[in-house]
Amino acid sequence: MNKWVYGFGAGQADGDASQKNLLGGKGANLAEMSKLGLPVPPGFTVTTEVCTTFYANDRTYPDDLADQVMQAVEQIGNATGRNFGDAQNPLLVSVRSGARASMPGMMDTVLNLGLNDETVQGLAQLSKDERFAYDSYRRFIQMYSNVVLGLDHDRFEEILDDYKDVHDYQVDTDLTADDWKKVVSAFLAMVNEEMGTPFPKDVHEQLWGAINAVFSSWMNQRAITYRRLHDIPESWGTAVNVQAMVFGNMGETSATGVAFTRDPSTGEKLYYGEFLVNAQGEDVVAGIRTPQPLTKISGGEQADRSMEVVMPDVYAQLTSVFDKLEAHYRDMQDIEFTVEQGKLYILQTRSGKRTAKAAVRIATEMCAEGVLTEEEAILRVDPSSLDQLLHPTLDPDAERQVLGQGLPASPGAASGEVTFTADEAEARRAQGRKVILVRIETSPEDIHGMHAAEGILTTRGGMTSHAAVVARGMGRPCVSGAGTVNIDMAKKTMTAGGVTLIDGDIITIDGSNGTIMKGLVPTIKPELTGDFSKLMGWADKVRRMKVRTNAETPADAKTAREFGAEGIGLCRTEHMFFDENRIMVVREMILAESEEGRRYALEKLLPFQKEDFAELFRIMAGLPVTVRLLDPPLHEFLPHSEEEIAAVSRAIGVPDSVLRRRVQELHEINPMLGHRGCRLGISFPEIYEMQARAIMEAACDVNQNTGDNMVPEIMIPLVGFAKELEMLRERVTVVADEVLKERGVAMDYMIGTMIELPRAALTADEVAQHADFFSFGTNDLTQTTLGISRDDASKFLGDYQARKVLERDPFVTMDADGVGKLVEMGVHLGRQTRHDLKTGICGEHGGDPASVALCEGFGLDYVSCSPFRVPIARLAAAQATVRSKQGH
């Protein structure tokens, strides 16, 4: 016989905390607490397996369930000395859901179950409080009718409001026992009329109705949505907990409350919580009465109303429970309790949700207390949450007028003048004004404006659009793809949420959640506390993979160093081409009709590039730097609109017809799959030669001046065929050796490639013959493997996640089955050819904890990510090492 029902209470239990999968979080913890001897109202858990069986069998229950439930109900009766449905001595129960993972408020609950016209009288006698009994009864009818029978709450509220109006009552507490009796009658009559059948009087019918409702609520829309948002599989199912009722509303010696064993926003080791005297849980939620503080110290002006003061005995009991639970679970706990006529009951305990700041503090302090090891402490902080600590955040107390919502493309909050062009942004910045750059979408030509801006808002493009990627790289807050915002570039206005703002109006954006607000909303600066650096130190000690950064500007490189980057994994040289001083020379090069003409222009670029690299090398002070040779298609450097063409034509003295023809020649239907990457290096080897020379000369200079021994890593992008790399490696080697000979120095350098096309991964054994290192460019590898353009994906990726085709955005978290398989294959085949092949990842995934975990599994040597994600990657890499040691 299958065991479907697990009892608990009175110092013992069938299950324990390890059985969360079977009993759900709440049920497992109730069992555990019972075993610990804590005062838990007795009850039982109907397992998640029943839920699974229920749905697998067309919503029917196992045959033997009814008997097991019946016996369990009797056991509660034995433990409480009451009887379910007994008119004199009635047992009342609560029926609650309890899934493996917490899904607060998502599923249904029924309280006070077991009341009917007879048992309510028994309750009145037992409690010696007729008013309480009928109030409980009416609450039960209302809740049950809503949850189980599907009647609207409002129908009951209307009756109650009418009653209060007629009798001129202001609040519920004005009603007497007799009043509640009349309300109950009115409720029952209404239910009878609406349902065509009376409200169930049979307490077992009530119980099964409630159990049914909880299991059914697993598939309600709210729950489905919540699961999707939190990656909870449908197959887990929920458990149902049936538990003897205890009443926090049995007079002035009764109370109900919630508490955390430490402060969930700061992490400080202080009991933290609230309670209400003479109240049931729902009253706390309703927010009509102001709860009282738990402790004097946290009470402020309310200290005298704190439980520590008003119920010192119960408070003492409660804190001893807190200590016991925290020590037992070795984590900060979130606890629900009820005091019934002076007696304390614990209704629930679970790990408390906390801010990133609190998580870091709690983990480090618990380690100092000897509760956790360093490795355990590392695992206690969600790496993604660190983002909250690294960027300014909105003052939580500040008022805000939300205009619209976009994607949280780059975290942090910022305010500034609405500014529609990059040039204007730069000009205003020069005047000391703060701006938010507002664009339909950004392109490489907007980089200077993005730099000048406090934050960026775009109406098109996804989480990995140009705006998002660049903003994250720069650490600028960014909201992208805000489709409900309308921009009129001609009029220089933006309209959102019914409000039209003009150029220069102030807005605030929060890139951590995608919100767009009117006016200036104050922000709070990040503070990297001692706990943070302590925890990161432990993480650095344990992790196997190195963490580098993707950076090409000195500012980014410095930021990344401060955040602990151990080198540069991706320096995109093209970003240096867009600088105002250079773009005209770049265009001259593109417009040249011959190799000589191109070489002439490149000669002018050489000193710029060399100084760019030298500065990065100096900042990185001997750490490795991977420089990617030119990657984007040349048309990205040319103007496109007629207006821009005319302007550039004037500026560089080339007829606009020539410029227009070249723009047309270079136009591509699918630029992502076009003439770019190493294909440029093969068509115009002189470009790569100039870049190789700039890198080598800069490295020689810097190593000589600093005494560092930096080994430059020259990376050739978009290789699909081993032959491409072979040819370009040869070219680059010739130049590099030439430089070393000119300088008369010996210096190591490496030449490698990005693996960003499926073919490169599939033939990695051949490619590795010519590579000292592989850097997996998983942005492009995702685009090609999945056949999805990240610039265009927003049209359907949202739909895809909503319909569960995709669990996560594959541009945020690496697609393990497709892209991951290719990365794994690439590493494996590459090392077959060169066992010492250095491997890393430099796509956006390098800063995503789940992807970092995959990289650990693939045996990569390092991950590289944007500067602001470096701490996240450091922690995620450490967690991955710890978990892999643990065999996960």
Added chain:
Amino acid sequence: MNKWVYGFGAGQADGDASQKNLLGGKGANLAEMSKLGLPVPPGFTVTTEVCTTFYANDRTYPDDLADQVMQAVEQIGNATGRNFGDAQNPLLVSVRSGARASMPGMMDTVLNLGLNDETVQGLAQLSKDERFAYDSYRRFIQMYSNVVLGLDHDRFEEILDDYKDVHDYQVDTDLTADDWKKVVSAFLAMVNEEMGTPFPKDVHEQLWGAINAVFSSWMNQRAITYRRLHDIPESWGTAVNVQAMVFGNMGETSATGVAFTRDPSTGEKLYYGEFLVNAQGEDVVAGIRTPQPLTKISGGEQADRSMEVVMPDVYAQLTSVFDKLEAHYRDMQDIEFTVEQGKLYILQTRSGKRTAKAAVRIATEMCAEGVLTEEEAILRVDPSSLDQLLHPTLDPDAERQVLGQGLPASPGAASGEVTFTADEAEARRAQGRKVILVRIETSPEDIHGMHAAEGILTTRGGMTSHAAVVARGMGRPCVSGAGTVNIDMAKKTMTAGGVTLIDGDIITIDGSNGTIMKGLVPTIKPELTGDFSKLMGWADKVRRMKVRTNAETPADAKTAREFGAEGIGLCRTEHMFFDENRIMVVREMILAESEEGRRYALEKLLPFQKEDFAELFRIMAGLPVTVRLLDPPLHEFLPHSEEEIAAVSRAIGVPDSVLRRRVQELHEINPMLGHRGCRLGISFPEIYEMQARAIMEAACDVNQNTGDNMVPEIMIPLVGFAKELEMLRERVTVVADEVLKERGVAMDYMIGTMIELPRAALTADEVAQHADFFSFGTNDLTQTTLGISRDDASKFLGDYQARKVLERDPFVTMDADGVGKLVEMGVHLGRQTRHDLKTGICGEHGGDPASVALCEGFGLDYVSCSPFRVPIARLAAAQATVRSKQGH
């Protein structure tokens, strides 16, 4: 000791025909003929290994080569009774290259080597012809100086011309022995002056100079280019053949000629060849004298001058050699011979090049003769060459004025009026005029114009551009990517090769070689002879894979059936959306704001689609038909230019602002990786539902009316995630079963997917859970795996082939290492899940013989290709089966 030199002649030889890799084609066949006892002038071959060693060791020879050559020269002397460098009895030799694969005219040759001021007198005595001796000497000086010393031919021609002018001679034969002596002196003086050193008199120095020159010529530009064009690896190297000279110019009983054992253009079993009396090989090439026919029957008016008449004995000997060689090599031979004073010498034999028509006839007739088995006959015809038989070809005798050159995008020749728009093409066609549609590039909106045209010419786009793919599908000749042609759409002119043509001028294009010609060049219609169908019958008997066609129009389907297609492997439903009657409804659907609006428009499309399918099903008469649901992004159906937008806006009564907005909304940066394929099906399931209904209703109707039992195959494109297919399969199944229920019939149908994204192949085990069949869409799979947009590839693919990064265009022949690996993985993983999974290929590769061979290796069930390539695929599939049986 390594054997570097292989001797032959006088009925014996060190090597044989099997040693082509070592001895080169010429050397191996000379050895083989010697062993057969044929009259081959004695000689020796310096192996290809010497060539490889030569280049591997900085152009130096193995130490022991000189001795081996010396001995071999002595053996020739023994066989001929003459001595190399002997003043009385001189041995003269020829020095020729001879690679593994024939490279006619690409490398250098030296004749008459061994002559100097002394030996020339010996030759005069031996031949009793002083004039002949000095003529030979001057030829040798001229040839050697050119080939070995690098002096320009013209320097010698000038001296000779001057001499003739001074002496008032018209032709070379006017010169006497004394004249030649004087010319020789002048030649030698000039060489001395130019080189600063006298012409080498030492015959061994001469010999090594010539050997050196031949090996060096392996790396001359002509040879490098030829190898690239013919896929010959550089590593093969060439051999050098040194052979005793025989002279066809020793008087009226001497002659030289070439012959084929069968007619190389028709394949008829007739000796076919030409010869010149009293001439050396170079005289034949020079084309100054008209050669005489070999046989009476082929001689026409020249029959009396045929060898059969003028040299009956030699002719009889020669034909017996022909028969012996053809029987020995079991193939039609191309033979060079020389008659020296009545004695026949065979200088070379090799498999003769032939037209496709001849290849088919020779293979089938040799099979009838019992020389070849059917399977051998199948292997004797190059499947690609069949294209020549299926399309009109230019009359080879017609004059032509070539204007330019593009890519041979779709075979066949056609003439017509230059016409710049699809609408105009259609209009002119309606008037019975023939047109060539000339466009910068074509788009789906040009389809009707392409249909109306005799041929298509584009200035952009590669072998797999829209124009090329559609034209091949329709069997229309097409020249694409003709970059040197300039189109001025405004003036309606095209300029090429310095000629400007206006709208309506006549041009001719040859899609088989990419040539563009002015005016009308007459063409010859294809004729599928009995031999052709006999050979194809044998192929069909032997092949394992089925051959289907890619077709969506009734015309194409009929053509394909005539060419032997066994079903449709890819019916692209979107082509049906462009029809004039429908495009407006399609646009209405796209512009609809709601699902209801779309359904309303789709309702109108349903009867059209249904009739489209019904017609195809009727034509295919029970054979399987795979219909692909809508694939391209919706913006392809909308107008783009302001002009078109205005026109469409008027036509469908939607404000142009609405239309413009929708066009902008749907715009994509990389449409190839955008909102298309099954992504449309998931966003707008009503489209796929309509199509599924149309397919099922049509199939029910046709099966009912014809009694056929056609099983429709519904194909869902661009799947990357198993979940996509799962969801859409469910949708389609619901509709399909609904139709069957409405009709009250039972009918099998299949639902499958195209595997055209790397992720689909990598996760094929999961995808196969929801698929009855896989069709590998290798066009898109190539684009994504290689990261190359075929629309943009022309910018660098040419470069890539020129620089040997790529051996072949991956859009023509499947990239075995990348794309092939994914296809193999897809088949393997798919069959792991479903062992009876039906698999096929429907990319352009399905009609490419090398790719068909790969498909055989992957175990695919069928290939599908454009109608005109069906016979090619049938033969290629048969060859693949035969070869795989043979263990290749």
